[in-house]
Structure formats: C-alpha cells, structure tokens
Amino acid sequence: MNLEAVMKKEAALLLPTYDRYQVLLRKGKGVYVYDASGRKYLDFLSGIGVNALGYGHPAITKVMARQAELLVHSSNLFFHEYQGELAERLTRLSGMDRAFFCNSGTEAWECALKLARAYARSRRSNGTKPAWRVLAMENSFHGRTFGSLATTGQAKYRDPFMPLMPGVEFVRYNDVDDLRKKFDSSVCAIGLEVVQGEGGIRFMDKQFLQAARSLANKHRALLVIDEIQSGLGRTGKMFAYQHYGISPDIVTIAKPLAAGLPLGAVLTREAVSRSFHPGMHGTTFGGGPLACAVAIAFLQTLEREKLVDHAGKMGNYLREQLQQLQKRQPAITDVRVLGLMVGVELNSGELAKAAVKKMMERGVIINRTHETVLRFLPPYVIGKAHVNEVIEKLDLVLEEQGQTHTKAHAGARRSVAN
C-alpha cells in the first residue's frame, strides 16, 4: 500500500488522535529509517526517545527472535526467568530495592501515584487521615491516563477531560518559595521530572531538587522522579537525578527500556514497596518474557558498548556545535543540552514548525515541543559525522527561512559545512 492509500484508510477508520507527518515508514537500520519509496532519514528523534540503540541492533534482534520462538506471553500468574533478573539489574543501576513492570510510561506513573497513596495509608497513625495530596510541577508531562493527566501541569492536555483526580497542586518549576508554601504533612508525594521533556527540555535547579528532597523527608512524603524520557542513559548518566547527587523514593522508566517493545517499570525502596500486597496492583501484559528478555539485552548492550558515556560525549559535542550555530543564527534564542536530551529554542513557533518540516525534507527527523523548541533525542549510537550533518542542515534550513543572512557570517557557515 502506498502513502495515499494508508492515509485514506486511517482517515476513515482511526480515532483522530494524531497529526502524523506524511511519511510512510517501512524499515530501519542503524541510525537511519527508510520510507516506502526507499528514502533515507537520519533519525534524531528515535521514535520519541525509544530507539536508543538505533534500528536493527544485532544484540536485540537476536534475543527477540530467540524469545519469540520460546515464549512471548505468560501472564503474571506464572513465573518466567526474566523479571527477577531485569529487576536485579535496574535496582543496582538506580539504587532502589524493588521493581514493578508495566507496559508504558503513563502506566508506570499511575502505579507510582497509587504506591504513594498506599504508602501514606500504611504509615498513618490510628484514626488519622492519611496524607493524600500530590505536588506536581507546572509545565510537566507524565502521560495521558487520568492520574497521569491530573499531575501533568499543562492545560492543553488536561482541560478537555476535567474533572481529574483530586488532590493535586502545581508548583512553579524551580521556585523554592512556592514549593515551601505548598508543602505540608498532608502531602504524600512530590512528583517531578528533573529534565522536563515535553515541557521543552528544561532542567531543574540543584537547589530546588535538594529542597524537594529535604521537604519530602521532613513531611515523610515520597520524592517520585519521572525518568521516562530522561532515564536509562539518555543524559549521559543512567538516571538524570544522578547528575544532582540526590536519591528518590520512587523512579519511573519506560521509553527505551525494551528497545521498542512496550515496557515500563517502577523502582522503589523496600519500605515503600511493603505497602503493596497481592491484588492491589497488576497487569495482564506487563513484564512479559519477550519484553523483559529484550530489556536485559538492552542494558547489557549499554554496558558492553559503553553507550551511556558515549551519549554524554556526543551531547557535549552537539552542544558545542549548536552554540556555534547560535552565533550565526540569531533565530536560535537558547540551546539546552544534557547528554542526548537536546532543546533548541527558536524565536517563533511558526519557524520551529517550518524547521521540522524542512529538516524532514532534507532527510533528518527531529520534532517540535512546547511550540518553539526543536527537540533532538537521537539514538545513543550516533557519531560526530551525524551531528555535523544535522548542524549543517539546520543551518541551511534556518537560512532558507530568512532568519539571518549577512555576508560576514557566510564564511563561517561554509567552514562548518566542510
């Protein structure tokens, strides 16, 4: 089927939830993905932060094929070999004690919210009301199911579905005074991203995260960190909170965990985990043998190929190149980089929209988030040549859009293009 036929069928039959790019993808290899006509794209988005090893990594395809032959699904009524091993690896990497497996980011966040409420209930004194309020951040994104939506601090996602879960209050990102004002012992959890992804690649201040940690300790609330986009090596450390030297009580992960298969996880401390008992939470598909076996292979590959370090180094190179580009292209108002979590802020939403389209026409996939921010979430396996290609094309695209053009800058541009 060609693109037109696929579009026609989807338009007639699917819920209108997506505004897709008019590209029909068919296969991928390494850092490239190919459309139905054989056109090649350098993928600097990785399926929104999922394909961290690129496409068709042999370590992944081998395990997928082997496990697909053996056992794809078993339900959580039975044991299989891989949940325990995966939990062992993830708890060691995160400093947590126990894991729960689910199917997606939003499911992981839902589980974290339930766990926080259950923990508050389990530690209340006789007859007192358990702590139940949840503090979340303005501009955050935690997913689209009701609890996740209730803690997502962006009106455009929430408003069509009101009323949402009660008890959530939003704190201004990085505003310690606002945080102190809203924190008391009725709070059971504070949930946050240390790098806001959908919110435009924004970093939490160290001081704010430290304040969140100490207020949570003081009020016996849980610090819940959403590492669904930032976790598992993307920022140059296994978890973004490891850049800050603090330790959370609950961590959620998903996106790259099973190299493209749906898998999410909640990691937590022993004391918190004890507030769950059989029957309080569960899933039919979550943590199945295929997804878990692949996730183990994903973590082994990160380690064997030293990809977390590599992501950090590539991020530094990308930052340098983007900062150079910013000098030539004043339409770039800010460059925000932590490892391979990258935001390039432009001076208009229209320009950002056009830039994504034009980059795609030149064979590079990026996307736009928060109106004005170009977001790059490339696979960890990129090299400098890929970065150079993206910079060169972005330079041309911004130039074409007529944002800047002086003779003085033209020479500098040529030297980078070379």
Ligand SMILES: Cc1ncc(COP(=O)(O)O)c(C=O)c1O
């Ligand atoms: C930080 C964060 N949390 C939660 C989610 C929701 O994950 P999913 O789309 O897998 O439900 C996302 C997805 O983009 C995310 O970036």
